[in-house]
Amino acid sequence: MKWRDCGIIGLGTYIPRYRLGSEMASRIWGRTDVSCSTKSVAALDEDALTLAVEAGKRAVLAAGIDPVTLNAVWIGSESKPYAVKAMASTVAACLGTSNNISAMDIEFACRGGIEGMLNLARGIESGDFECGLVVGSDVAQSGPADELEYTASSAAAAFVLGTARNAPYVISESVSHVTDTLDLHRRDAASYPAHTHRFSGEPSYFAHITAAVSQFFERTDTQPQDYTFAVFHQPNAKFPRRIAEALGFGRGQFEPILFADQIGNPYAANTMLGLALALSLSSPGDRLLVASYGSGAGSDCFAVEVRDSCDLFLQIFDDPRSNGVPIRDYGEYLVQGRQVLRGESY
Amino acid sequence: MIGVSISGMGWTKIGELWDQSIYDLAEKAGRDALDEAGMPSVDALVVGNMLSGSLSHQENLGACIADRLGITGVESVKVEAACASGAAAVRTGFAMISGGLAQHVLVVGVEKMTDQPPEQVIESLAFANSFETETIVGMTNTSLAALLTSMYVAQAGATLDSLSQFSINAFQKSCSTPWSMFKRSISKEDWSDSPIVSMPLRLLDCPAICDGAAAVVLSSKAAANPLRTRPVEVLAIEGCTDTLSIFERKDPLRFVASEVSCQRALDAASTSLDQIDLFEPHDAFPVMAAISLEAVGLMPVGEGWRYYDVKHASRRLAPIQTLGGIKGKGHPVGASGVYQIIDAVAQIRGRAGPNQLDDVEIAMTQSFGGTASNVYTTILRAGELRA
Numbered sequence: 001m002k003w004r005d006c007g008i009i010g011l012g013t014y015i016p017r018y019r020l021g022s023e024m025a026s027r028i029w030g031r032t033d034v035s036c037s038t039k040s041v042a043a044l045d046e047d048a049l050t051l052a053v054e055a056g057k058r059a060v061l062a063a064g065i066d067p068v069t070l071n072a073v074w075i076g077s078e079s080k081p082y083a084v085k086a087m088a089s090t091v092a093a094c095l096g097t098s099n100n101i102s103a104m105d106i107e108f109a110c111r112g113g114i115e116g117m118l119n120l121a122r123g124i125e126s127g128d129f130e131c132g133l134v135v136g137s138d139v140a141q142s143g144p145a146d147e148l149e150y151t152a153s154s155a156a157a158a159f160v161l162g163t164a165r166n167a168p169y170v171i172s173e174s175v176s177h178v179t180d181t182l183d184l185h186r187r188d189a190a191s192y193p194a195h196t197h198r199f200s201g202e203p204s205y206f207a208h209i210t211a212a213v214s215q216f217f218e219r220t221d222t223q224p225q226d227y228t229f230a231v232f233h234q235p236n237a238k239f240p241r242r243i244a245e246a247l248g249f250g251r252g253q254f255e256p257i258l259f260a261d262q263i264g265n266p267y268a269a270n271t272m273l274g275l276a277l278a279l280s281l282s283s284p285g286d287r288l289l290v291a292s293y294g295s296g297a298g299s300d301c302f303a304v305e306v307r308d309s310c311d312l313f314l315q316i317f318d319d320p321r322s323n324g325v326p327i328r329d330y331g332e333y334l335v336q337g338r339q340v341l342r343g344e345s346y
Numbered sequence: 347m348i349g350v351s352i353s354g355m356g357w358t359k360i361g362e363l364w365d366q367s368i369y370d371l372a373e374k375a376g377r378d379a380l381d382e383a384g385m386p387s388v389d390a391l392v393v394g395n396m397l398s399g400s401l402s403h404q405e406n407l408g409a410c411i412a413d414r415l416g417i418t419g420v421e422s423v424k425v426e427a428a429c430a431s432g433a434a435a436v437r438t439g440f441a442m443i444s445g446g447l448a449q450h451v452l453v454v455g456v457e458k459m460t461d462q463p464p465e466q467v468i469e470s471l472a473f474a475n476s477f478e479t480e481t482i483v484g485m486t487n488t489s490l491a492a493l494l495t496s497m498y499v500a501q502a503g504a505t506l507d508s509l510s511q512f513s514i515n516a517f518q519k520s521c522s523t524p525w526s527m528f529k530r531s532i533s534k535e536d537w538s539d540s541p542i543v544s545m546p547l548r549l550l551d552c553p554a555i556c557d558g559a560a561a562v563v564l565s566s567k568a569a570a571n572p573l574r575t576r577p578v579e580v581l582a583i584e585g586c587t588d589t590l591s592i593f594e595r596k597d598p599l600r601f602v603a604s605e606v607s608c609q610r611a612l613d614a615a616s617t618s619l620d621q622i623d624l625f626e627p628h629d630a631f632p633v634m635a636a637i638s639l640e641a642v643g644l645m646p647v648g649e650g651w652r653y654y655d656v657k658h659a660s661r662r663l664a665p666i667q668t669l670g671g672i673k674g675k676g677h678p679v680g681a682s683g684v685y686q687i688i689d690a691v692a693q694i695r696g697r698a699g700p701n702q703l704d705d706v707e708i709a710m711t712q713s714f715g716g717t718a719s720n721v722y723t724t725i726l727r728a729g730e731l732r733a
Contacts, residue, residue, distance in 0.1 A: 033541035033549070197464055203364040 001220040001303060006121040007167020008304070009131065010063025010160035011312050013276050014054040015263055016042040019324035020333050022150045028330045029145045037237065039264025041327060042139040042154035044336050048079045049087050051269075052137035053094045055156035059133060060095055062312045063160040067095045070160075072102040072120055072132030076112025076268040079138045080105060083188065091135065102129070109184065110233055111294030112136065112268045113157070118300060120161050121171045131162040138267035143192040144339060151236055152193075153264030155320070157272035168310035169279060174302035175219060177212040181297035200295070205235065208299035209243050209291050216289075216301035224248040227303070228286035231274040233293035234260040243291075256281055259320035273320050275304065280317065282306045349567035350443050350580040351729060353450065354383030357688055360527040360558035360676035368395075368402045368458035368557075372411045375559035376454045380415070383563035384571050389448035391415070391422040394435030394455035395680035398424070400470040401462050411454060421448075426680075427585075428474035428715030429630065431455065432560065433683030433722035437583045439564045449569045455684030456559035467555050471679065474716040476591035488552055490592060490717055491631040492544035498599060498633050499546070504651035506546055510537045511654035512632035513550050513673055520670025522700045525685065527556050527676030553630040558678035560685045567729075576695045577729030581708075582614035585722045592717040603721040604641035604712060611710070611723040619643050622725075623706045624693055625664045626686045628714035629671040638712060639666070642723075664710075668693060668701055683713035687724060694728045 018041040026034040042051065052075055060067050073092040080087055088103035102123075106112040113136020123129040137156035142148035164170045183204035186193040196204075209232065217223060224230070230249045232240040237260045244254040257278050266273065271292040278288050286306045293299045327333045334340040356378025358371050366374075372393065380386065393407040404410060408422035427434035432455030439451035459467050468488075472481045475490060485493075498504045514537060520526040532550060540549040564580065565571065586607035592598045612618060625644060629635035636650035644664055645653055657663055667674065669689040672682050690709035692698045711724045 198362060198460070199364065202362065 001222060002173040003164065003305065004121050004125045004171050004173065005164045006124040006161055006171050007164045008159050008169040008171070009162040009167050010059045010065065011276050011279070012055045012058025012062055012158045013155070013273055013318045014051050014058065015155045015318040015320060016040050016046055016051070017324045018043060018327050018336060020327050024327070024330050024333070025149050034150055037150065037261040037264070039151060039153035040155055040266065040324060041333060041336055044338065046139065046154070047081050048077045048137045048139050049081050049090055051139065051154065051156035052077070052087055052091050052135045052158070055137065055158035056091050056095055056133055056135050059158035059160045065131065065160065067097050070097045070101060070131060070133050071129040072123065073097060074102070074104055074106060074116040074120055074132065074134045076106045076114070076116045076134070076136045077138055078107055078109055078112065078186070078267055079140060108298060109294035109296050110267045110270050111292040111298055111300060113272045114292040114300050117159060117161070117272070118174050118302065124161055124163060131160060133158060133160050136268035136270070136272040138269055140265065140267045141186070141192050144334070146192065148193065148195060151260065151264045153266045155263060155266035155269040155273055157269045157276050159272065168306065168308040168312065170305045170307055172220070172303040172305070174300055175212050175216040176298060176300045177208050177215065178298035179208065183297055184295035201239070204295065204297050205239055205293050206243055208297050209233070209293055210247070212299035212301040213247055213291050220303070224253070226287060227253065227289040228282060229257055229278040229288045230254045231257050231271060231278050231288060231290045233271045233291065234258060234274065235265045237261045263320045277320055279304070279306070284309050347444050348446060350440050350564050351567050351570035352562050352578045352580065352691060353385070353565040353571045354379040354381070354563035355561065355688055355691060356382065357525045357560040357685070358558055359525050360556050360678055360685070362460050363557040364460065366557065368398055368404065368456060369410070369414050371458060371557060371559035372454050372456040373414045375456065375561035376411065376415050376452055379452060379561035379563045383565070385450060385563065387417045388420060388450040388452045388563065390439065390442055390451045391417065391420050392435040392438045392451060392453045393422070393424045394432035394453065394684060395424055395457060396426055396428055396431045396474070397457060397459065397470050397680065400473070401467065402458050427720045427722070429628070429677070429679040430683050430713040430715035430720050430722050431680035432685070433583070433713035433724060434585065436562065436564070436684060436687060436724065437585055437722055440580055440583050443564055443566050449566050451564045452561060453564060453684065454559060454561040455681035457678035457680040458557050459555045459678060460557050464555060479591045479593065488547060489544045491633055492547045494592065494598060494717070495546055495631070495633040498637070498651065501599060502648040502651065504636065508651045508655055509632040509636060510534065510551070512629055512635045512667070513537060515654060516629060516667045516671045516674030519667055519701050520674025523669040523675060525558070525688065526670050526674060527554060528670070528674055547631065551632055553672060553677035556676040556678050558676065558681045558685065560681050560688050562684060562687060578691050578694050579727045579729045581617070581725045581727050582611040583722060583724040584610035584614055585720065586610065588719050590716065590719050599637060601637050601641040601718040601721070603718050604638045607721045607723040608642040608712065611725050615725040617708060617725065621708050622664050622710045624668050624690065624703060624709045625666050626668065626671065626689055626709070626711040627666055628712055629667055629673045630677055634714060634718070635666070635671070642712065665703055668703060669698060683722060686711035686713060687726065690726050694726060
């Protein structure tokens with residue numbers, strides 16, 4: 001396995017506090033086939049940008065660096081507040097970076113943040129950057145009564161990457177597998193994504209992750225037993241379990257990382273959040289496998305090695321498995337989620 | 347009348363065949379049937395299909411599939427009879443040969459259902475029903491079957507537990523059927539845990555949206571290239587219609603079209619019910635299978651639902667769903683009627699694997715369009731091996 005001269009030197013997560021129970025929506029819409037779960041809901045005054053700023057601040061604080069030293073701020077999101085106006089420049093300004101940075105937003109559905117992370121790693125290894133911030137952040141859209149309403153949620157996860165020299169967590173080479181596959185998608189100006197039901201399974205999620213992970217195993221001459229934890233993109237509670245077992249991982253390797261039943265699917269924050277959670281549970285010497293998935297479609301596979309014990313996790317680390325504040329009724333959800341606006345839209 | 351035999355068969359696996367278009371499916375089944383029959387072409391092609399226009403933006407399947415198979419120049423037509431389209435296509439090919447207009451006819455039943463969202467598929471499936479009185483008020487095939495099930499429970503004393511046996515047995519049998527979509531059996535608990543789709547029908551009572559194609563080459567007996575292991579003759583295939591809307595019938599719990607097409611087929615085949623070694627009913631929903639058993643005379647009126655309760659005690663009762671039925675194999679609607687014939691031929695030829703029945707000479711299949719408003723009954727018999 002080739003380890004890059006790049007590692008994680010700071011991380012931060014932010015998960016909005018409100019939780020919508022699945023039984024609330026299923027009762028309203030008369031569904032009897034929805035399993036019990038909750039999802040995180042951003043408050044009325046939050047969006048993907050505010051979440052990204054909060055997670056970014058926490059990551060920079062955890063890294064213990066002056067934000068002026070950041071050479072790059074890259075944001076992965078599919079719920080940008082503006083179709084044209086980068087989130088990255090606002091996040092950079094809020095964090096207090098210099099003006100001489102690489103700033104960009106990345107969209108590839110749920111793998112935008114990971115794609116940013118892997119390319120930032122290349123930039124740091126090549127010496128173009130000394131350190132940079134990558135964030136995955138979404139306030140995922142879902143229409144009332146749609147199936148996505150039970151899972152599409154909100155969160156942000158941020159990593160500060162630097163050279164491997166002082167990094168407790170080092171990143172490996174990666175494999176990306178990309179095809180032109182139209183599974184979940186959202187047309188320009190559409191409020192909600194269209195999903196493709198069962199097509200999102202076998203030919204989308206499972207096919208791409210299987211390809212990326214299999215190719216990664218082959219390239220690195222490793223197998224499931226070589227990893228302590230396996231972090232998969234988790235659009236729901238079933239898919240990551242199925243793919244993990246199909247690829248040969250044991251329950252102890254993936255169950256501790258699962259959070260879809262607690263906070264749902266926060267899209268671009270998803271895999272990064274899973275990685276953050278896995279790192280919080282890891283010890284020196286552990287190796288983690290990470291496999292992302294983004295509709296449209298693509299999957300990335302790479303590994304992270306824990307070189308050193310490190311307390312990068314401040315007390316304000318938001319654990320995706322922890323409880324939040326239950327939303328009291330469906331009407332409150334519609335208001336907080338801006339599905340129903342008072343007066344002029346904002 | 348000119349006798350008709352089956353010279354060749356082809357099929358695709360039934361399932362969510364994401365990588366295969368309607369053209370790919372029809373080509374695979376058709377080509378395999380032609381290859382088995384040892385014929386590069388035929389005199390006519392008949393395509394059975396219900397939903398190509400609404401789900402694949404493609405009609406004129408007769409020309410389309412002939413083109414894809416490389417047999418343009420033949421006469422070709424698409425036949426539609428809702429979920430009985432495949433059987434209706436076989437009937438059309440049978441009639442061509444019996445009437446002396448063709449010696450060899452390729453019949454392809456094909457359906458591609460997974461390219462559109464479920465809502466669109468369900469809306470299109472409802473084209474089988476009365477738009478004016480049923481669909482326009484929001485009825486779907488599933489809700490009609492659910493209403494019928496409720497009526498059956500109320501009036502005939504049927505129990506949902508007994509009806510669940512049609513689903514449970516179907517999935518058990520389909521596990522080893524090569525062309526089947528479902529390879530996992532279910533328990534009574536699996537059935538009762540499955541969510542209600544349309545009261546009182548559960549998810550595991552309902553047919554699956556899926557893709558598939560099945561094909562047979564029909565030949566006049568004189569010209570037939572007998573199937574390598576054992577010839578199979580199509581003794582008869584007869585159709586009958588009933589009122590389109592189930593609620594305009596005198597008795598919605600009586601499938602007259604099923605009764606009449608069965609009797610016509612038995613008469614045309616010069617045989618009787620007690621000679622039938624197996625029956626493949628249209629078991630898309632348990633209530634359909636149960637009432638069709640009454641209609642064909644295998645069970646007393648009002649007691650079709652008790653079939654599995656009494657089957658174990660009666661050797662004389664013909665087996666049903668022998669390779670999983672429509673329920674266990676999957677229901678690519680326009681192809682299902684041909685798949686039923688593939689099942690029956692497998693049993694006659696001794697190629698039914700772990701579900702092989704002993705000494706199958708005569709098999710009967712029945713395919714429903716809509717709520718038994720268009721029914722085809724087929725009777726097949728093991729032919730004699732030529733010297």
